Amino acid sequence: MLYYSPFDIYYVTLVVPAVLFALICQWRVSSTFKKYSKVQTRRGITGEQAAKKVCSYGDTRHTLVKQVQGHLTDHFNPKTNEIGLSESVYSQSTVAAVGVAAHEAGHASQFAQDYGPMRLRHILLPVTNVASMLAVPLVLIGFWMEFLMLVNVGILFFGVAFFFQVVTLPVEFNASRRALRVLESGGMLDEDELRGAKKVLTAAAMTYVAAMAVSLAQLLRFMMIARGRRR
Numbered sequence: 001m002l003y004y005s006p007f008d009i010y011y012v013t014l015v016v017p018a019v020l021f022a023l024i025c026q027w028r029v030s031s032t033f034k035k036y037s038k039v040q041t042r043r044g045i046t047g048e049q050a051a052k053k054v055c056s057y058g059d060t061r062h063t064l065v066k067q068v069q070g071h072l073t074d075h076f077n078p079k080t081n082e083i084g085l086s087e088s089v090y091s092q093s094t095v096a097a098v099g100v101a102a103h104e105a106g107h108a109s110q111f112a113q114d115y116g117p118m119r120l121r122h123i124l125l126p127v128t129n130v131a132s133m134l135a136v137p138l139v140l141i142g143f144w145m146e147f148l149m150l151v152n153v154g155i156l157f158f159g160v161a162f163f164f165q166v167v168t169l170p171v172e173f174n175a176s177r178r179a180l181r182v183l184e185s186g187g188m189l190d191e192d193e194l195r196g197a198k199k200v201l202t203a204a205a206m207t208y209v210a211a212m213a214v215s216l217a218q219l220l221r222f223m224m225i226a227r228g229r230r231r
Contacts, residue, residue, distance in 0.1 A: 029072075
């Protein structure tokens with residue numbers, strides 16, 4: 001029969017360490033953002049101004065920069081070509097705010113220049129949304145019904161979600177590189193401020209690495225269980 005336990009050896013050895021790593025990364029990004037949210041930029045540039053400046057360097061002058069509600073809800077929407085900056089970023093003249101805003105503008109620059117990994121990520125998004133929603137139910141139902149084919153389909157969907165996260169990594173790191181390059185060349189931040197902005201963006205990028213690690217751990221776990229399915 002097919003065997004499944006919510007707390008099997010693979011859960012302990014694979015998933016738990018990945019989840020702990022993700023929690024550490026989440027704590028790291030929160031603490032780093034909080035630290036550099038207290039450091040004012042010497043030139044008094046705000047998150048909104050930084051985003052617009054990066055957009056002007058990336059041939060994305062028609063991108064709308066607006067304020068959105070929430071904390072660290074900053075994002076770029078390629079459908080509307082809009083950058084949404086949270087309340088702690090939009091009008092704030094801190095190193096953290098400038099770094100985050102510039103990063104989102106880096107995404108706008110990617111979109112304007114038809115950056116390959118971003119285009120692929122956009123294509124995969126609707127498929128990934130469905131795959132992520134169905135993967136766990138299919139695997140669990142497959143184990144419960146002792147229907148290996150259903151388990152394999154669920155594992156395949158896990159693979160799609162994992163591949164999406166792999167594609168996301170170069171998109172995020174490239175956006176940060178674009179942002180830091182403009183912040184430096186445009187003279188918006190001094191050298192020590194640039195180091196602070198880089199720390200904020202690196203901490204944020206590590207959350208994507210952690211999410212990929214959790215997804216990979218779950219994928220490997222279910223693959224291992226399915227491999228030893230017969231007893």
